[in-house]
Amino acid sequence: xxxxxxxxxxxxxxxxxxxxxxxxxxxxxxxxxxxxxxxxxxxxxxxxxxxxxxxxxxxxxxxxxxxxxx
Ligand SMILES: [Zn+2]
Numbered sequence: 001x002x003x004x005x006x007x008x009x010x011x012x013x014x015x016x017x018x019x020x021x022x023x024x025x026x027x028x029x030x031x032x033x034x035x036x037x038x039x040x041x042x043x044x045x046x047x048x049x050x051x052x053x054x055x056x057x058x059x060x061x062x063x064x065x066x067x068x069x070x
Contacts, residue, residue: 004046004064005034006057015058015070018046025063043067 003021007029010016019025020043028034035053040046043064050057059067 001039001041003039004037004043004049005029006037006046006050006054008033008035010054010056011058013070014056016050016054016056017058017060018043018050018064018067019060020046020063023063025060027060027062 004018005021007017009029018037019028037046037049043059043066047057047059047067058070059065061068
């Protein structure tokens, strides 16, 4: 299962973006801004986990497109 992180810092639209760690995403936040979400079978589980901490969570357009909604 892939491991996911969420950006501690919100995007300009207020979203905290979820990224898949090993996807080679060019938009990964700096390590100091990554909040570990653990291993999930899909980005949906990772988004749900991140939503326990952050109000506005969205999948990264590039590496979690399936969970990208805004
Ligand atoms: Zn990404």
